[in-house]
Amino acid sequence: MGRNLIIPGGTRIIDARGKYVMPGGIDPHTHFECELMGAKSVDDFYQGTKAAVAGGTTMIIDFVIPRKDESLLEAYERYRESADQKVCCDYSLHVAVTSWSPKVKEEMATLVKEHGIGSFKMFMAYRDMFMLRDPELIETFKACKELGAIAMVHAENGDIIAENTKRLLDAGVTGPEGHEMSRPEEVEAEAVNRACVIASQVNCPLYIVHVMSRSAAEAVDAARRRGACVFGETLAAAIGTDGTNYTHKCWKHAAAHVLSPPLRPDPDTPSVLLNMLAKDGLQVTGSDNCTFNAEQKALGKDDFSKIPNGVNGVEDRMSVVWEKGVHAGIMDPTRFVAVTSTNAAKIFNLYPRKGVIAVGSDADIVVWDPNRKRTISAQTHVQAVDFNIFEGMEVHGVPEYVIVEGRVCVDECELKAVHGFGKFVETPSQNIDYVYCLIEDREKRPRGVARTEAEAKKHAEEDAAIA
Ligand code: URP
Ligand code: ZN
Ligand code: ZN
Secondary structure, eight states: OOSSOOOOTTOOOOOOTTSEEEEOEEEEEEOTTOEETTEEOSOOHHHHHHHHHHTTEEEEEEEEOOOTTOOHHHHHHHHHHHHHHHOSSEEEEEEEEOSOOHHHHHHHHHHHHHHOOOEEEEESSSTTTTBOOHHHHHHHHHHHHHHTOEEEEEOSOHHHHHHHHHHHHHTTOOSTHHHHHHSOHHHHHHHHHHHHHHHHHHTOOEEEOOOOSHHHHHHHHHHHHTTOOEEEEEEHHHHHOOGGGGGOSSHHHHHHTOOSSOOOSOTTHHHHHHHHHHTTSSOEEEOOBOOOOHHHHGGGTTOGGGSOOOBOOTTTHHHHHIIIIIITTSSOHHHHHIIIIIHHHHHTTOTTTSSSOOTTSOOOEEEEEEEEEEEOOTTTOSSSOSOOTTTTOEEEEEEEEEEETTEEEEETTEEOOOTTOOOBOOOOSOOIIIIIHHHHTTOOOOOOOOOSHHHHHHHHHHHHHHO
């Protein structure tokens, strides 16, 4: 980049007239080869990142989820081993903390200090599997704060869900519609609010993953307005489709839409979430790509609570946000770049290496044709999964070229992704520029009332020292 550059002979020229040239997308929420509810997601690190690149995403952040009895470090190593060989684009990792002990705390520190981890996800749902209770959330948030990391939460009230699930199954509701009925939006909004309060009291930065409903988004927005260091992520799924699919007569169709928190039946949800993204009530759009084929979804044929949770999105995220956001006139192309790339880079401390086109940044670049159209379909998508929740959607906005670290990996719309070309990228802690700056401003030393002359003198001395 620059003016008056000397261009070496033989350099290929890509004509981008009439197109948008923008930083490659960053999807901060994927689950490739993820073992969940007795199944392993079918998009692996190769197929998943290949699909990402096809859609204009040049970096993903996946989640290390430890198996039962596996330590955080063992799980981290397992993910690294598999992903390093396969990824077609750069990637980072968040680590899920699914239990609490002094050993877990030590491992969190090791991951931050020695392995480039800067964010930890805690579950308030999936009781008896991953769920942490409030005292454990407080401890994990305190540990994140101490380490300069970011706490992430899956915010739904797991106890209420367990109670509702039992009641619904007892009443004979076993189909996928029971999934949403067992965890309606207030069950999400309550947990979002609780997580925001705990994080604010502990003074730890918080990132709410997959905000799926109006009331949950409002809870995030309200916390931000109170000055809390909270960021909200919604999903391509939440703005590109809705919860009416759960009442579809075809079981397979309905089950294919099962993810947590669920899509919402309120038809205004997609436009509410888009407006939140446009106005900075929410900051990021991820995909939560966690794909299971029909036969895996069928594990829950007789019990909706056993349907493996997850949908596609890594490939179509950029197109869906462009179509529903920019093409619909709700956000401008600059905000599109912010919510699909730059904000994630800033929050996870990848900026300005990622999320911007600038001297010194990685050459992750998309040439986006806003006039070209395509129709999304499982018949034509790159992903391994046999279903696409956006099936039949016509989208404007197609990545004509996708450049990954300087290499043209989508060339005139033709995919040329390279197995193993990507690298692991560290997400350093102590992100002062975009995250911890908000925390330090709020740090206060607790102090009681001075009731004696000696105490008053001590306070005066302290005040003088600060001034
Ligand atoms: O349904 C979902 N979201 N599956 C992936 C795991 C998670 O909770 O993010
Ligand atoms: Zn989750
Ligand atoms: Zn997820």
